[in-house]
Amino acid sequence: MLLLAAAPAVVLAQAPAPCPEKNVLYWQAFPPGGESDLSARHQQVVLKKRCAAIDTIIQYKAGAGGGLMWSQMNSLPGDGLNVVGVNLPHIVFQPLEGEVQYKTADVTPVFWFHYTPDVLVVPEASPHRNFADFIAAAKKAPGTLNLGGSGRNSANHAAHERLNAAFGIKSTYVPYKGTGDMAVAVVGAQIDGAVTYTPFAIANKTKVRALAVAMEKRHPLMPDVPTFRELGVDWVDGAYRGIGVPKSTTPEARKKLSDLWAQLNAEPEMKELAAKSGFELVNVGVDQMEGFMRDKTKLYTEGAQRLGLGA
Structure with missing residues (x-):
């Protein structure tokens, strides 16, 4: 009886994340043609194969280095279907500057999917x-x-x-x-x-x-390009990209999106697309988000001093 009772939990843990019931609106904070757009296009392709009944519709609201979209994301419906591309360290630096209409705490990331x-x-x-x-x-x-x-x-x-x-x-x-x-x-x-x-x-x-x-080792697709470490400076850094949602989105809907994006990252096609494009996949979901954001906010707040922000 104990074994039978435990079995469903194992099945549930391994079950694929459910597909959205309707089309997903995937909002981009930058114009077409950049890394954020390319990432969204990769995810659009893989998500379509996984969830054939729905489409991922990519929308653009560029301006203020992403700040325009992030200032308005909480006005979107919190229905689990409106997803916004978010970037670090941007969402920490910009509020410190004080010229955008949002604070870092106003942004609700649910999954960080790669690093460049x-x-x-x-x-x-x-x-x-x-x-x-x-x-x-x-x-x-x-x-x-x-x-x-x-x-x-x-x-x-x-x-x-x-x-x-x-x-x-x-x-x-x-x-x-x-x-x-x-x-x-x-x-x-x-x-x-x-x-x-x-x-x-x-x-x-x-x-x-x-x-x-700025990598620990030379990039396999750029073997002739030295790292900053080789040039005498301990510099391993870049940008994180992920998805966020309006604050009104329920915890259950946030978890579903986080799990879905994690499973997109695990798809062989996504791994191949990322490797060809130079994206380093990471997997930071809602369960790890609080600690991750706390650490990154502290790190980037300290780094903002170079930009003269928050003085």
Whole structure:
């Protein structure tokens, strides 16, 4: 009897997360063409195969480096069908700056699905053939090199300030609405380079040259690109991407979405898509969320000092 009673619990633990009953509205805080959009497209494909009866409809409300969408996400219906793409460290940095209409505590993440390491790139036509060339040029003419990135007070912005501080240089940060907009400028050599993420460098490897990456080891798709650690700086960092929901969403609905996204991450196709694009999959669901957000908020609040935020 004891064995029979225990059996259903085991089955339930291994059962696939139920599919949404209706179409999912997946809101993006950045324009089409960037890493957040690419992630959503991957999930859209895998979710359709898993839940054929419903569609994932991707919507865009870009502006203020993601801040426009995150300021408005709690006005969406908390029906378990409205899902919003969220990013770290953005949702910590922006409220500290004080120019957005939301606080970090207003954002309700339910699953963090991947991480993208920082990378420094220059246009393929750039005279800077390697990192040493770049640093030499920056030191020779302080303030003249313009480096693009996605948003103000974002992971890219923080990485830019870290680059300047760590290597004793002065370059100028040029914020764009998202990676898609920044791509046009850096590929077209309208700017000197960009502090961006590994997926951009991999997707555009014939158009840009990666000079250094913030990983523990060299990226398998960029074996010739040194890590910042190899260059003498202990720098392993980047951006996290996940999904959040309006605060009015019930705990049960949050848990269902968290479990569903975890199972999407476990699909072989998702793992293959992530690896090809340079995404490092992570799995932080609602059960781990409180501790994860507490630790990351503390870490990024300390890092915000480089941006002069919260002073």
